[in-house]
Amino acid sequence: MKASTLLSGALLAVTAHSRDCKPRPDKRPNIVMIMTDDQDYRLGSTDYQFVLQRLIKAQGVEFLNHYATTANCCPSRASFMRGQMVHNTNITHVNAPGGNYDKFVASELDQDYLPHWMNAAGYRTEYIGKFLNGYGLTNYLEAPKGWHHVDALLDPYTQQFNTPVTSINGGRPIWYTGFHQSDVVRAKAVDRIEHLTSQEKPFLLVLAPSSPHVQNDIQETVPLARHAQDFENVTAPRTPNFNPSEEFQKQKGSWLPTLPLMNDTIIAFSDHAYRQRIRGLQGVDEIMEDVINTLEQKGVLDNTYVIFTSDNGYKVGTHRVPAGKATFYAEDSNLPFFVRGPGIPKNITSKIPGAHLDLGPTFLDIAGVPQDKWPSFFDGQSLLPQWHDPESSTGDGNGGGNAKETLNVEFWGLCIVEAPNAAELGVPFKKNSYKTLRIVGSDESWLYSYWCTGEVELYNTAKDPYELTNLALNPTPEVQQLLNRLNAILLVTKSCEGGTCRQPWGLLQPNDKPNEIVSLKQAMDPKYDVFFAKFPKVNFKECLAVQDVANEQPFYPPLPDNGSGGLGRGHRTTPDGWEKPKGKQVLRSKGKYGTAEQRHATLEDVMKNAHYLTDDEIAGKPNSTQQKRAIEVQMLEPSWFEWIG
Numbered sequence: 001m002k003a004s005t006l007l008s009g010a011l012l013a014v015t016a017h018s019r020d021c022k023p024r025p026d027k028r029p030n031i032v033m034i035m036t037d038d039q040d041y042r043l044g045s046t047d048y049q050f051v052l053q054r055l056i057k058a059q060g061v062e063f064l065n066h067y068a069t070t071a072n073c074c075p076s077r078a079s080f081m082r083g084q085m086v087h088n089t090n091i092t093h094v095n096a097p098g099g100n101y102d103k104f105v106a107s108e109l110d111q112d113y114l115p116h117w118m119n120a121a122g123y124r125t126e127y128i129g130k131f132l133n134g135y136g137l138t139n140y141l142e143a144p145k146g147w148h149h150v151d152a153l154l155d156p157y158t159q160q161f162n163t164p165v166t167s168i169n170g171g172r173p174i175w176y177t178g179f180h181q182s183d184v185v186r187a188k189a190v191d192r193i194e195h196l197t198s199q200e201k202p203f204l205l206v207l208a209p210s211s212p213h214v215q216n217d218i219q220e221t222v223p224l225a226r227h228a229q230d231f232e233n234v235t236a237p238r239t240p241n242f243n244p245s246e247e248f249q250k251q252k253g254s255w256l257p258t259l260p261l262m263n264d265t266i267i268a269f270s271d272h273a274y275r276q277r278i279r280g281l282q283g284v285d286e287i288m289e290d291v292i293n294t295l296e297q298k299g300v301l302d303n304t305y306v307i308f309t310s311d312n313g314y315k316v317g318t319h320r321v322p323a324g325k326a327t328f329y330a331e332d333s334n335l336p337f338f339v340r341g342p343g344i345p346k347n348i349t350s351k352i353p354g355a356h357l358d359l360g361p362t363f364l365d366i367a368g369v370p371q372d373k374w375p376s377f378f379d380g381q382s383l384l385p386q387w388h389d390p391e392s393s394t395g396d397g398n399g400g401g402n403a404k405e406t407l408n409v410e411f412w413g414l415c416i417v418e419a420p421n422a423a424e425l426g427v428p429f430k431k432n433s434y435k436t437l438r439i440v441g442s443d444e445s446w447l448y449s450y451w452c453t454g455e456v457e458l459y460n461t462a463k464d465p466y467e468l469t470n471l472a473l474n475p476t477p478e479v480q481q482l483l484n485r486l487n488a489i490l491l492v493t494k495s496c497e498g499g500t501c502r503q504p505w506g507l508l509q510p511n512d513k514p515n516e517i518v519s520l521k522q523a524m525d526p527k528y529d530v531f532f533a534k535f536p537k538v539n540f541k542e543c544l545a546v547q548d549v550a551n552e553q554p555f556y557p558p559l560p561d562n563g564s565g566g567l568g569r570g571h572r573t574t575p576d577g578w579e580k581p582k583g584k585q586v587l588r589s590k591g592k593y594g595t596a597e598q599r600h601a602t603l604e605d606v607m608k609n610a611h612y613l614t615d616d617e618i619a620g621k622p623n624s625t626q627q628k629r630a631i632e633v634q635m636l637e638p639s640w641f642e643w644i645g
């Protein structure tokens with residue numbers, strides 16, 4: 001079909017749906033979640049987000065201990081949308097063999113995930129921006145299921161900031177020439193909120209701009225033109241773990257000790273990369289500003305939860321990595337997490353731990369769905385009680401509240417570095433599988449990690465927040481007792497499902513009495529030394545790129561011999577040959593968009609220069625005539641593309 005016919009057909013068939021101004025009968029709160037891509041928390045990026053500070057932090061709660069359980073985009077997003085640990089979704093990487101969008105679909109995880117649950121609860125569900133890695137030109141027809149409206153960035157353009165291309169509900173890809181991706185997402189978000197607030201249902205809207213992810217071909221993020229000169233003197237923070245000395249670097253496991261000290265050229269790159277990232281985040285702040293202002297104009301702001309977070313963290317210069325993610329260190333796994341909304345106190349900082357896999361349960365809780373109607377495979381728990389009472393607990397177990405003390409952080413497959421000297425450093429680092437435990441309590445906090453190489457790292461993160469002194473090297477007898485406890489907990493959490501993930505102590509009771517031990521502090525009693533020493537050791541036979549059962553024995557409790565239970569396999573399929581060919585990039589905007597004049601560009605402005613990709617462009621054929629072919633789009637009404645696809 002010709003693109004132009006499709007477009008004019010769409011325009012003719014538009015139905016006006018914004019006319020209904022009756023008050024909404026359903027008063028349940030709306031949810032707007034803004035999720036950035038690869039944003040650090042520990043390196044202070046949110047300090048430069050003045051809109052975030054003013055419109056969310058001062059009006060709500062900042063959670064200091066929110067973690068991604070896998071520090072990588074696609075696994076973390078899949079975990080969020082399924083409410084499960086990554087070992088249970090088995091979407092373990094952004095590419096084959098670990099996973100991507102194709103695997104998410106082939107595993108049938110998309111038959112039973114967030115939008116379906118919220119739809120069933122009577123919400124309207126919409127998604128704008130980056131979905132899961134691998135959704136792109138070759139498979140856009142198989143649009144993410146469930147959403148009433150999904151307008152997803154398409155690979156290979158998802159991180160081409162000045163060449164934004166999306167598919168609306170699986171429709172023909174559209175290229176928004178002359179605009180930066182952040183302005184496109186912003187204009188679309190405002191338009192959708194205008195629509196969403198005119199209809200009867202409460203809504204869930206997820207906004208997922210790609211900033212501050214790097215544009216892969218140039219290894220740095222690309223801000224809007226109007227922010228390209230901001231923060232000219234800002235540098236990457238020189239935290240104690242920035243480019244650490246050999247004394248510290250050699251205490252790390254796997255590939256980290258092979259990294260050389262960063263020289264002045266590389267440090268200058270890191271500083272530039274850091275600046276580009278906070279510049280890129282200004283565009284995200286503008287999305288947030290317009291979204292919150294629109295919610296306010298529509299009179300629904302007070303009845304809307306607005307959440308700001310990222311899919312995973314990032315490091316710039318720490319542990320000698322010039323720029324990158326995918327490790328278990330705090331920079332990569334601790335996330336920005338801010339929320340405002342009904343019943344949430346203002347201007348509070350909370351230490352209560354949480355994870356992305358808790359958001360599914362939280363959203364169902366907001367929707368008023370009783371717990372016995374939630375999916376049985378949830379590994380997380382609702383955070384709503386903590387949001388409403390953020391100073392209630394620090395999560396040290398102690399049997400009280402429902403805050404958790406233990407966070408499981410895991411990874412399979414290779415790690416890259418996003419810097420010009422990456423190849424010289426030896427990327428990809430193939431030995432990057434590990435199993436990690438974070439204990440986040442008020443009395444104790446630890447980072448314990450077991451690498452696929454057999455190496456172990458242990459940090460007292462209360463005393464050593466920069467994770468520099470590895471206590472597992474030549475452990476004292478006292479540390480050995482702690483390691484025995486941590487090994488036992490990790491043995492449980494590395495394959496936990498459901499309630500066991502929420503309360504791993506349930507499987508670690510020495511006398512078969514429930515709740516004899518509910519915190520690490522209690523478990524440290526010397527009377528339990530023998531009990532904890534008896535557990536088999538967490539192990540990998542070798543460093544593999546996938547979660548392979550034989551490679552990761554033993555499991556506790558043991559997995560059924562028939563290979564069909566455990567690791568979430570009861571709630572998904574395990575497909576073969578799911579990987580689809582990737583699309584080829586043939587479009588490349590020459591300009592740098594996002595000028596000051598475009599700050600308030602509306603969707604109508606954006607659509608004036610938008611056009612459908614030709615068959616050749618979709619097929620990735622070179623020498624397409626894209627530049628000459630801009631189709632003038634006449635706007636009939638703002639939400640004209642509602643039904644396309």
Ligand SMILES: *[C@@H]1O[C@H](CO)[C@@H](O)[C@H](O)[C@H]1NC(C)=O
Nearest residue numbers: 054057058059346347348349
């Ligand atoms: C938020 O709290 C901080 C300190 O707790 C205080 O300095 C600041 O003025 C407060 N901001 C607002 C907007 O209330």
Ligand SMILES: *[C@@H]1O[C@H](CO)[C@@H](O)[C@H](O)[C@H]1NC(C)=O
Nearest residue numbers: 228229230231232233234235
């Ligand atoms: C950055 O540093 C230069 C040189 O010290 C100075 O002239 C300039 O005013 C600084 N810019 C900002 C925004 O502070």
Ligand SMILES: *[C@@H]1O[C@H](CO)[C@@H](O)[C@H](O)[C@H]1NC(C)=O
Nearest residue numbers: 262263264265266420421424
């Ligand atoms: C730093 O290292 C990079 C990569 O090895 C090299 O290209 C560059 O010349 C070095 N710079 C300095 C100042 O030594």
Ligand SMILES: *[C@@H]1O[C@H](CO)[C@@H](O)[C@H](O)[C@H]1NC(C)=O
Nearest residue numbers: 090097098546547548567574
């Ligand atoms: C996870 O996925 C990989 C790659 O698709 C597959 O080889 C492996 O068997 C799966 N593991 C589990 C436990 O399902």
Ligand SMILES: *[C@@H]1O[C@H](CO)[C@@H](O)[C@H](O)[C@H]1NC(C)=O
Nearest residue numbers: 559560561562563564565566
């Ligand atoms: C596999 O074994 C488990 C536990 O023994 C059992 O519950 C399950 O039904 C078995 N599945 C199949 C397909 O045989």
Ligand SMILES: *[C@@H]1O[C@H](CO)[C@@H](O)[C@H](O)[C@H]1NC(C)=O
Nearest residue numbers: 586620621622623624625626
């Ligand atoms: C594309 O077109 C240009 C100009 O017509 C030509 O020089 C080039 O060789 C063509 N490339 C391919 C791959 O056909």
